[in-house]
Amino acid sequence: MSDPEVIKNQFPIFSKHPKLVYLDNAATTQRSQSVIDRISNFHQQENASIRRGAYRLASQATQGFEAGRAAIANFFGASSSECIAFTSGTTESINIVARSIIGPKVKEGSNIVVTLMEHHANFIPWQVLCQEKSLELRVAPLNDRGELDMNKFEELIDYRTVVVAVTHISNTLGTINPISEIIQLAHRQRASVLIDVAQSATLYPINVQELDCDFLVCSAHKMFGPFGVGILYVNPRHHQSVQPYNYGGGIIHSVTVNKTDFLPYPRNLEAGTPNVAGVIGIAEAIRFIQTLDRKKINQQLHELTAYARQQLAEIEGLSLVGNPNNSSSIVSFTMDGMHPHDISSFLNEDNIAVRAGQHCTQPLLDQLGLPATVRASFSAYNCLEDVDKLVTSLREMKSFWT
Amino acid sequence: MTRDEIKQLFKEKIVPHQREPYHFQLVENPDYEVPAYNPFCGDKYTIQFTNEQQAYFQGIGCAISKASTSLLLQRIEGMSGAEIIAYCQQFLQALEEDQPIQDEELAVLASLKYFDGRMDCITLPWKALQDYFTELAE
Numbered sequence: 052m053s054d055p056e057v058i059k060n061q062f063p064i065f066s067k068h069p070k071l072v073y074l075d076n077a078a079t080t081q082r083s084q085s086v087i088d089r090i091s092n093f094h095q096q097e098n099a100s101i102r103r104g105a106y107r108l109a110s111q112a113t114q115g116f117e118a119g120r121a122a123i124a125n126f127f128g129a130s131s132s133e134c135i136a137f138t139s140g141t142t143e144s145i146n147i148v149a150r151s152i153i154g155p156k157v158k159e160g161s162n163i164v165v166t167l168m169e170h171h172a173n174f175i176p177w178q179v180l181c182q183e184k185s186l187e188l189r190v191a192p193l194n195d196r197g198e199l200d201m202n203k204f205e206e207l208i209d210y211r212t213v214v215v216a217v218t219h220i221s222n223t224l225g226t227i228n229p230i231s232e233i234i235q236l237a238h239r240q241r242a243s244v245l246i247d248v249a250q251s252a253t254l255y256p257i258n259v260q261e262l263d264c265d266f267l268v269c270s271a272h273k274m275f276g277p278f279g280v281g282i283l284y285v286n287p288r289h290h291q292s293v294q295p296y297n298y299g300g301g302i303i304h305s306v307t308v309n310k311t312d313f314l315p316y317p318r319n320l321e322a323g324t325p326n327v328a329g330v331i332g333i334a335e336a337i338r339f340i341q342t343l344d345r346k347k348i349n350q351q352l353h354e355l356t357a358y359a360r361q362q363l364a365e366i367e368g369l370s371l372v373g374n375p376n377n378s379s380s381i382v383s384f385t386m387d388g389m390h391p392h393d394i395s396s397f398l399n400e401d402n403i404a405v406r407a408g409q410h411c412t413q414p415l416l417d418q419l420g421l422p423a424t425v426r427a428s429f430s431a432y433n434c435l436e437d438v439d440k441l442v443t444s445l446r447e448m449k450s451f452w453t
Numbered sequence: 454m455t456r457d458e459i460k461q462l463f464k465e466k467i468v469p470h471q472r473e474p475y476h477f478q479l480v481e482n483p484d485y486e487v488p489a490y491n492p493f494c495g496d497k498y499t500i501q502f503t504n505e506q507q508a509y510f511q512g513i514g515c516a517i518s519k520a521s522t523s524l525l526l527q528r529i530e531g532m533s534g535a536e537i538i539a540y541c542q543q544f545l546q547a548l549e550e551d552q553p554i555q556d557e558e559l560a561v562l563a564s565l566k567y568f569d570g571r572m573d574c575i576t577l578p579w580k581a582l583q584d585y586f587t588e589l590a591e
Contacts, residue, residue: 390515422513
């Protein structure tokens with residue numbers, strides 16, 4: 052399946068809002084009917100808490116939850132289900148790596164390398180860890196096109212680098228980073244690498260064993276799945292170093308009044324009753340994604356984004372923010388004399404949903420000298436007509452304002 | 454009011470304040486300096502009051518927050534702190550409770566809340582001044 056119209060028909064939100072032009076996929080994607088039905092069925096017919104229930108519903112729910120883990124492991128090419136932990140989202144996954152894996156073993160004087168284009172979720176946890184542990188936070192700069200300056204990046208990684216945390220795709224600029232090269236550079240200095248694939252997990256094939264990354268993080272809700280479920284992949288070489296993140300039930304081997312022994316990763320991260328319906332939902336979303344011809348969709352989206360960039364650039368007074376050679380289906384722009392929030396309000400009047408603001412990348416926008424941008428982000432159900440509607444609305448807005 | 458009418462009012466009454474906001478500059482040695490900042494969207498202004506009872510502001514933000522600040526400052530010059538608190542409270546309450554607003558320009562400003570998600574843009578300077586002078590009085 053690759054035809055945007057055919058794919059769109061699988062998403063009921065577009066039947067409810069037939070005029071909706073949804074261009075905010077970098078914030079969250081829509082949910083397919085199959086995902087909605089699967090979650091609804093779970094609640095209506097299968098609901099039970101997992102693990103220690105010796106009755107059929109509990110046992111089936113446990114099997115469904117663990118099947119979800121297996122589906123995710125398979126989707127990302129992990130060597131085993133035991134590499135995958137479920138969290139509340141990308142943000143929590145990154146915090147876990149910072150707090151429960153890297154934090155406990157870092158030594159004063161070490162450094163952590165991030166990039167200027169990181170989402171706050173992959174920036175602040177490292178900044179705070181560095182402040183607490185007297186580490187140096189090194190921020191890799193970008194060139195004029197909004198790409199990583201790989202020479203400078205390489206210089207920042209040295210023998211005292213404990214972790215390199217980098218996004219696969221910039222959620223603001225759309226830049227696709229050369230993650231294989233970054234992982235090789237980091238490993239040469241024995242540094243671990245965290246890859247944030249929140250923006251790429253859905254449509255870009257990712258194989259953690261081929262990449263040989265140390266940690267990989269993403270969120271279900273950007274993958275046609277539900278809110279509130281995050282994925283954390285930890286390479287087996289780090290499983291022994293993972294410490295609990297939340298303390299509570301479900302993560303213990305034994306508890307006495309004096310001492311608790313914990314289960315190994317990934318179970319030591321899943322304290323409390325997990326989001327069972329959410330995990331079953333993301334497993335269904337993975338099944339849906341596997342019905343898509345991702346290669347063809349990526350080609351279509353590449354053409355669609357190139358068309359959008361070209362059409363937008365022709366609007367007088369409009370400036371594209373970032374012009375990376377290797378770009379995903381995310382486009383940021385500003386317009387002279389109009390604030391991004393006003394632009395998005397007026398686009399909303401034409402049923403066009405975009406995002407305006409700093410996109411949780413304040414250090415990047417400060418560097419660019421911009422208070423905010425308008426961001427249009429496309430997914431598998433967007434077509435050229437959506438771009439035309441965006442461009443027409445912007446042109447009309449411009450003549451209305453001036 | 455239809456949405457087209459609101460858009461027209463926006464163009465006629467709000468956009469001019471965005472293009473040429475009232476007293477859009479900073480002065481040296483103000484009596485009071487009040488930050489108005491919305492961390493969720495990044496809109497950020499500094500509002501100043503001089504001992505000649507003049508109000509000034511500068512900063513970065515959308516047309517709605519900028520026009521709102523411009524309209525507010527035009528109306529409160531010469532007021533005491535207590536009067537500013539009362540004036541801001543009255544507008545914020547009218548806005549919240551959909552009460553009729555006599556002041557024609559402020560009525561237009563209030564109507565912009567029908568743009569989804571823009572309430573904070575309207576209220577930014579009003580809440581900032583209300584909070585600042587309330588804290589000052591305590």
